[in-house]
Amino acid sequence: MxxxxxxxxxxxxxxxxxxxxxxxxxxTYCPGCDHGIITRLVAEAIDELGIxxxxxxxxxxxxxxxxxxxxxxxxxxxxxxxxxxxxTGIKRANPELIVFxxxxxxxLAAIGTAETxxxxxxxxxxxxxxxNNQIYGMTGGQMAPTTLPGMRTTTTPxxxxxRSTGYPLKISEMLAQLDGPAYITRxxxxxxxxxxxxxxxxxxxxxNQLEGKGFSLVExxxxxxxxxxxxxxxxVRWVKEQALKYFPLGDLKVRE
Amino acid sequence: xxxxxxxxxAMAEAAIRAGCRTYFGYPITPQNEILEYMAAxxxxxxxxxxxxxxxxxxxxxxxxxxxAGVRTLTSSSSPxxxxxxxxxxxxxxxxxxxxxxxxxxxxxxxGNIAPAQGDYFQATKGGGHGDxxxxxxxxxxxxxxxxxxxxxxxxxxxxxxxxxxxADGMLGQMMEPVELPPPIPPERIPPKPWAxxxxxxxxxxVVSSFDLDPHRFREILRGLWDVYRQIQRxxxxxxxxxxxxxxxxxxxxxxxxxxxxxxxxxARREGLRVGLFRPITLWPFPSEPLRxxxxxxxxxxxxxxxAGQMWEDVRLSVDGRAQTPFYGELGGVVPTPExxxxxxxxxxxx
Amino acid sequence: MPPKGMxxxxxxxxxxxxxxxATCPFGVLALSPEFNRYGYNVAAMAAPEKCTGCTMCAQxxxxxxxxxxxxxxxxxxx
Ligand SMILES: Cc1ncc(C[n+]2csc(CCOP(=O)(O)OP(=O)(O)O)c2C)c(N)n1
Ligand code: SF4
Ligand code: SF4
Ligand code: SF4
Ligand SMILES: [Mg+2]
Numbered sequence: 047m048x049x050x051x052x053x054x055x056x057x058x059x060x061x062x063x064x065x066x067x068x069x070x071x072x073x074t075y076c077p078g079c080d081h082g083i084i085t086r087l088v089a090e091a092i093d094e095l096g097i098x099x100x101x102x103x104x105x106x107x108x109x110x111x112x113x114x115x116x117x118x119x120x121x122x123x124x125x126x127x128x129x130x131x132x133x134t135g136i137k138r139a140n141p142e143l144i145v146f147x148x149x150x151x152x153x154l155a156a157i158g159t160a161e162t163x164x165x166x167x168x169x170x171x172x173x174x175x176x177x178n179n180q181i182y183g184m185t186g187g188q189m190a191p192t193t194l195p196g197m198r199t200t201t202t203p204x205x206x207x208x209r210s211t212g213y214p215l216k217i218s219e220m221l222a223q224l225d226g227p228a229y230i231t232r233x234x235x236x237x238x239x240x241x242x243x244x245x246x247x248x249x250x251x252x253x254n255q256l257e258g259k260g261f262s263l264v265e266x267x268x269x270x271x272x273x274x275x276x277x278x279x280x281x282v283r284w285v286k287e288q289a290l291k292y293f294p295l296g297d298l299k300v301r302e
Numbered sequence: 303x304x305x306x307x308x309x310x311x312a313m314a315e316a317a318i319r320a321g322c323r324t325y326f327g328y329p330i331t332p333q334n335e336i337l338e339y340m341a342a343x344x345x346x347x348x349x350x351x352x353x354x355x356x357x358x359x360x361x362x363x364x365x366x367x368x369x370a371g372v373r374t375l376t377s378s379s380s381p382x383x384x385x386x387x388x389x390x391x392x393x394x395x396x397x398x399x400x401x402x403x404x405x406x407x408x409x410x411x412x413g414n415i416a417p418a419q420g421d422y423f424q425a426t427k428g429g430g431h432g433d434x435x436x437x438x439x440x441x442x443x444x445x446x447x448x449x450x451x452x453x454x455x456x457x458x459x460x461x462x463x464x465x466x467x468x469a470d471g472m473l474g475q476m477m478e479p480v481e482l483p484p485p486i487p488p489e490r491i492p493p494k495p496w497a498x499x500x501x502x503x504x505x506x507x508v509v510s511s512f513d514l515d516p517h518r519f520r521e522i523l524r525g526l527w528d529v530y531r532q533i534q535r536x537x538x539x540x541x542x543x544x545x546x547x548x549x550x551x552x553x554x555x556x557x558x559x560x561x562x563x564x565x566x567x568x569a570r571r572e573g574l575r576v577g578l579f580r581p582i583t584l585w586p587f588p589s590e591p592l593r594x595x596x597x598x599x600x601x602x603x604x605x606x607x608x609a610g611q612m613w614e615d616v617r618l619s620v621d622g623r624a625q626t627p628f629y630g631e632l633g634g635v636v637p638t639p640e641x642x643x644x645x646x647x648x649x650x651x652x
Numbered sequence: 653m654p655p656k657g658m659x660x661x662x663x664x665x666x667x668x669x670x671x672x673x674a675t676c677p678f679g680v681l682a683l684s685p686e687f688n689r690y691g692y693n694v695a696a697m698a699a700p701e702k703c704t705g706c707t708m709c710a711q712x713x714x715x716x717x718x719x720x721x722x723x724x725x726x727x728x729x730x
Contacts, residue, residue, distance in 0.1 A: 058721035078669030082714030123510035135366020
């Protein structure tokens with residue numbers, strides 16, 4: 047069995063290639079991490095819309111902190127939780143730019159809740175990619191506001207106790223109640239069909255911005271196999287059997 | 303042509319004339335007029351004013367706007383500036399030129415809205431985390447406030463560092479005739495090839511304060527400190543008033559500097575040889591001129607609307623060559639010229 | 653008759669997570685015993701003749717390491 051087929055024989059044409067919006071840098075995510083799929087989907091959307099030269103990304107603090115290295119786009123690295131405020135500043139300074147944030151659940155739904163809610167409520171014309179892996183991945187697996195009931199984390203060693211730590215925060219449902227946002231949707235990437243749906247949602251969230259429709263947020267229910275201490279393939283099961291119980295998929299708000 | 307303007311409004315108008323096209327702020331007394339002025343006047347010049355949900359959000363909006371290459375301003379008063387400190391540290395780390403106005407009020411805590419100077423340490427010694435400094439400019443009149451705002455934008459851009467105007471409630475609220483400087487033509491604002499304008503025909507630009515490699519990060523910070531040293535060399539500003547023959551020099555900045563000027567005049571009328579040394583840049587602090595002065599002046603009386611913060615820099619500069627007493631007020635109480643003159647008389651006789 | 657499709661796996665990007673192996677409906681892929689320079693067992697085509705070029709593996713790869721090709725000799729001639 048050959049390890050790598052480097053040369054493509056005559057007669058073969060490419061049908062799936064690495065997105066052009068991605069740089070040559072290897073992702074710094076763990077093996078099998080959903081962040082990698084989501085990062086690639088964002089790059090695919092940028093390619094498909096042909097907006098690489100006018101897109102500015104805002105990287106979070108979290109496992110996606112190095113996002114600016116993965117893209118061939120201009121990028122700002124934001125303080126933990128402040129990405130939506132930074133994106134607001136960029137977009138207001140230069141409305142011609144296509145501005146997106148990419149944030150984890152600790153970043154967006156804990157420390158950055160206020161910035162997120164108010165950017166959404168202002169109807170800020172930006173695109174937000176929200177990776178809900180129900181944990182603080184980067185800092186080693188502490189409880190996030192989205193951590194599932196009973197789920198073990200390094201700060202809930204006996205499992206998340208609802209009486210003392212509250213409930214998984216459904217930030218997308220909250221945002222969908224507001225008049226400001228144009229598009230709030232929850233997606234997943236655990237199989238090809240869902241990857242394709244997530245891809246369409248991300249595309250739509252960017253297209254909304256191009257059309258001036260306003261704040262669009264795509265939440266993606268993901269898993270962090272490293273901190274769940276499970277093989278990546280089981281991350282699929284985790285999302286399907288556990289996470290989706292609390293975070294059902296689908297569009298929560300669509301303003302035409 | 304002179305116009306009568308409130309300090310806060312003059313600073314806001316000066317910012318617009320300096321080419322500031324984005325403003326982000328959150329209401330807090332005694333600086334609300336800046337936000338209100340920007341809300342009324344920025345859109346007319348094609349700019350954007352956002353009333354943010356907090357000072358934290360506002361400073362991070364500035365981070366974004368400055369990263370996009372546009373001159374940007376935020377303003378607040380003491381409790382709000384505390385909230386901005388995280389963002390200011392990131393601005394310093396990411397080398398973003400933003401102008402921040404602090405119209406100081408009395409603290410700690412919620413304190414009150416009376417003028418005070420208790421944020422000197424916070425402004426000049428870092429305030430947020432990490433190894434950085436701000437350029438800190440302290441106006442003492444409405445005219446000077448307008449001019450220093452324009453200068454702050456220029457210096458922030460030239461050195462790619464955030465700059466702060468450290469004013470206080472008295473200056474912010476005071477109405478004075480002011481000759482506003484003419485607007486800066488857009489072509490005089492230096493280009494920003496590092497800004498996030500879309501990676502078209504060039505490699506991507508990244509604005510970040512993050513580097514996991516200690517050695518590489520050290521090199522970045524060494525570069526930053528080279529810039530700080532250049533600022534310390536070239537941008538020190540201060541004013542001396544009747545120091546030539548002085549037996550006692552008052553050291554005071556901002557509103558306190560203004561009151562001390564009155565004290566000098568009254569003291570001179572009584573035959574007391576009193577002068578004033580007024581730092582205009584609080585960082586870089588005018589240590590060298592103060593040190594020179596200390597070769598022939600026996601007493602430096604530092605006067606502040608605080609428990610004695612700039613006083614430490616005065617003592618470091620004078621370094622034991624002269625007496626360095628302190629007189630200050632707390633809690634938003636502003637000492638009268640008479641009270642200060644009585645203090646002066648403890649050290650000099652006519 | 654060459655296979656309908658083939659994949660090219662970027663050896664250095666692959667982290668051996670096995671997601672593509674689990675995804676391929678035709679059992680084309682497997683983790684090889686060989687390590688790349690980062691110490692990962694990289695994925696490779698174990699049964700290249702079965703590849704249909706459906707792109708499912710590439711869509712699921714978390715490291716954007718897979719490119720997919722289809723056998724289209726006519727198109728190439730154009
Ligand atoms: C102000 C501040 N507080 C805390 C941290 C430490 N910190 C870094 S990443 C992180 C949590 C990241 O979790 P999440 O946003 O869910 O991203 P993930 O790593 O799971 O993708 C925390 C708390 C920080 N960098 N800054
Ligand atoms: S820690 Fe978890 S979220 Fe972070 S890169 Fe690893 S698997 Fe992904
Ligand atoms: S999915 Fe990608 S990274 Fe994982 S084993 Fe397959 S090629 Fe390697
Ligand atoms: S392209 Fe389809 S058939 Fe070929 S290896 Fe990938 S998943 Fe299997
Ligand atoms: Mg997380």
